[in-house]
Amino acid sequence: MVSEAIQTVPVGRIGMVMATIRQRIAARSLVAGSRLPSVRVLARSMQVSVSTVVEAYNRLVAEGAILSRPGSGFYVASQLAPLELSALEPKLDRAIDPLWISRQSLEGDESVLKPGCGWMPASWLPQQTIRKALRTVSRGSAEALANYGSPLGLPPLRQLISRRLGERGVEAAPDQIMLTESGTQAIDLLCRYLLEPGDTVLVDDPCYFNFQALLRAHRIRMVSVPYTPAGPDIDALASILAERRPRLYITNSAVHNPTGATLSPVIAHRVLKLADQHGLIIIEDDIFADFEHAPAPRLAGFDGLNRVIQIGSFSKTLSASARCGFVAARPEWIEGLIDLKIATMFGGARLNEELTHAALSDSGFRRHAAALRVRLERARREASERLREMGVTPWIEPRAGIFLWCRLPAGLDSADVARIALASGLVLAPGNAFSVGQTASGFMRFNVAQMDDRVFEALQACLQQALLSHSDKEHAPSAQ
Amino acid sequence: MVSEAIQTVPVGRIGMVMATIRQRIAARSLVAGSRLPSVRVLARSMQVSVSTVVEAYNRLVAEGAILSRPGSGFYVASQLAPLELSALEPKLDRAIDPLWISRQSLEGDESVLKPGCGWMPASWLPQQTIRKALRTVSRGSAEALANYGSPLGLPPLRQLISRRLGERGVEAAPDQIMLTESGTQAIDLLCRYLLEPGDTVLVDDPCYFNFQALLRAHRIRMVSVPYTPAGPDIDALASILAERRPRLYITNSAVHNPTGATLSPVIAHRVLKLADQHGLIIIEDDIFADFEHAPAPRLAGFDGLNRVIQIGSFSKTLSASARCGFVAARPEWIEGLIDLKIATMFGGARLNEELTHAALSDSGFRRHAAALRVRLERARREASERLREMGVTPWIEPRAGIFLWCRLPAGLDSADVARIALASGLVLAPGNAFSVGQTASGFMRFNVAQMDDRVFEALQACLQQALLSHSDKEHAPSAQ
Secondary structure: HHHHHHHOOOHHHHHHHHHHHHHHHHHOOOOHHHEEOHHHHHHHOOOOHHHHHHHHHHHHHHHHEEEEEEOOOOEOOOOOOOHOOOOOOOOOHHHHOOHHHHHHHHHOOOOOEEOOOEEEOHHHHHHHHHHHHHHHOOOOOOOOOHEOOOOOOOOOHHHHHHHHHHHHOOOHHHHHHHEOHHHHHHHHHHHHHHOOOOOOOEEEEEOOOOHHHHHOOOEEEEEEEEEEEEOOOHHHHHHHHHHHOOEOOOOOOOOOOOOOOOOOOHHHHHHHHHHHHHOOOEEEEEEOOHHOOOOOOOHHHHHOOOOEEEEEEEEOOOOOOOOOEEEOHHHHHHHHHHHHHHHHHOOOOOOHHHHHHHHHHOHHHHHHHHHHHHHHHHHHHHHHHHHOOOEEEEEEOHHHHHEEEEOHHHHHHHHHHHHHHHHHHHHOEEEHHHOOOOOOEEEEEHHHHOOHHHHHHHHHHHHHHHHHHHOOOOOOOOOO | OOOHHHHHHHHHHHHHHHHHHHHHHHHOOOOOOOOOOOOHHHHHOOOOOHHHHHHHHHHHHOOEEEEEOEEEEEEHHOOOOOOOHHHOOOOOOOOOOOOHHHHHHHOOOOOEOOOOOOOOOOHHHHHHHHHHHHHHHOOOOOOHHHHHHHHOOOOHHHHHHHHHHOOOOOOOOOEEEEOOOOHHHHHHHHHHHHOOOOOEEEEEEEEHHHHHHHHHHOOEEEEEEEEOOEEEEEHHHHHHHHHHOOEEEEEEEOOOOOOOOOOOHHHHHHHHHHHHHHHOEEEEEEOHHHOOOOOOOHHHHOOOOEEEEEEOOOOOOOOOOOEEEEEEEEEEHHHHHHHHHHHHHEOOOHHHHHHHOOOHOOHHHHHHHHHHHHHHHHHHHHHHHHHHOOOOEOOOOOOOOOOOEEEEEHHOOOHHHHHHHHHHHHEEHHHHHHHHOOOOOOEEEEEEEHOOHHHHHHHHHHHHHHHHHHHOOOOOOOOO
């Protein structure tokens, strides 16, 4: 009887039940040792037959994923449950899932249009400088070519970074600077160093979407503070610090990602007072520093690297291919970070450090950076005009950087627009991918360096398509 | 009265009390909210005056590290307690602390003699090949110089690795291979992916000492299985798997670190049978693969990358400066690892991947690797002879690789010898740094590529000094 049932039930439904159970195990909503729903209960809730569930459970037992205790039920086996970031709660719609968007941008080839990505096209970066640096390093010492880097990292590069930080008002001795693989890896190391499971971390709303993916990997609770054109909303910040007691606050100061806003001195001071009051540590992500014409206030500058930690990298203005980032912090924290770096990566990437140093020391780099700022200013202005013509309105006109954070017309939902766009090979960055509080469904981030005529045309077409299907739903409840 | 006491108590003792309390907080033996020892109890146990402890506690209150609850006592403040690897239990004697030994080797300049380190001198690595690869890449495309790497990593390099794995009997399609920053970072990612806090991991005894530092960073319990000249002790392995139920086993097969032993086919099969029985995942660290003349059995080969994961890198035979490693695993695990890689590092280091690919494709590399194997064979033979003359006896004569794992003469304790050596600028690798079970105090690991006449002379002198002070202690309890 049962075997006939198996033959007539499409594999599809059995597979669906199995996948559902596996998903709950992967997302850790069913943990090792916990009892699975009874066969009848699951059959009813999934609207399949009891024999489908029986077969699915039996196959899961054969796989070792669950155990059967006769008379008692089915239980999750004490089994390997790898950390599947894409399966963790909250399960995000792909169109606004930071991880999924990142993968689309990173995996796409040159034919994929990506005004949603966070980096400039290769042609905007200082190619000649990088080529020259490679040739310089090819003539370097055998040790530079072959040996592990020292734990803190190449001394001349740390001295160079120390000088550059000084130009931005941040005092950091070379030995308070530790080189890392990238800005992202610097923040990751800091999270491993400073946080314990169950801690809460504060981010801006909106914020750089990979912070969210990173914090998911640390199984950390995230809370957010609304961002204004001059920095975080101070009253909201005061409440959140008092109620939620986050351990850490991760933010940008000079060029906020995604809004392009700049932290004002007044708000900087108030943030630091609140941080002192509540024992808050701040990680100030300064990877867009080279995009500024004149330096804006840095939290690390006012604070003197007491409770503020600065991180930076050269991925945005030099090369994302020759990975090099850094942390600047109190000496005792640098000490502890060195140990963690050795344990998890052993030695540094000396070749990348030599390359970066050679490139940054080249006079061509400063000239290139100056020309880049001019080019970006023009690109922001032009993109702003063309977007406004389409009814897409920048929230502010940033004074530096590659991003425009814009409101879509007519109450459109940016996740809908992003989905439509993907079907035509256009990768967009919808607002809620940046928003822990999911308050930005009407917004989208645009990268002005990735926006040529093809992109504007494709965007126009997607907006029109979205407007059509939106007006069809006009009498339906708002998607926001 | 109290202020007079402060003036007469040397700052030294107050500082000592404060340091002791801070240390216990850092090591998490005093956690946030827990009550500190009463003033009298601590004064008695540390043999200082009550007023010293009072002053120390008051200063810690002023610092915010502890709070005073009048009538109740002093409590640890709910404060930041960074993950200080060097402060975690068990607190290891520096001379055998993996982290400390690694730092000495990585921070030391060319004048520091380091027969205890795990890499070859720069002059032994294929410099011309690396220089040529740098020039080649300097003429590459703008995208190669500037863009983020794809998440899996440069396709031609993964194809090359796939072919090389095939030559060693390991079948891995290019898309089952994910490039990483290094072998260490590959293992670190795998630990984040596969393990949960409180899990147990099995390693060999002895094993590569940075595994221990890495597992400390993951707050994982370690157990170990004794290693024989042909692989892990199978009977011991069977007991440990049944009793301690480790989630993961990290090991080498072809050239074991530190012993140089080679896994036999018989033991390989038995290991895999036990792994199947107990649901054990195995990480097979194959970074010494290029040192072999003829390929030994690989667990991943027999297992078909089902429950075995292979990791590798080119730090030992190409360059530790141009960081590049890889993971080869089941497709579904690679999928999950990609997400974790993006979240914690964003894009790969494309330049390093291009460099590594160019270098490995160069015919000069294979010639160099062949010559290197010959050179190492001679170096092992010569070092073995000279060590035996000093009464230092290799446990086995390895068929490949850079290490000799040797027993010291006359019951000497290798930590003692290592301490004496450090005073003369000689960094040694004492046995217990490699031994979770602390069973190797009579052993030491030597790197034959780092042993010239100066090293043998210095070693001879240290051994003589150690023998003298050992015979002074002959009637004292054995240090072992």
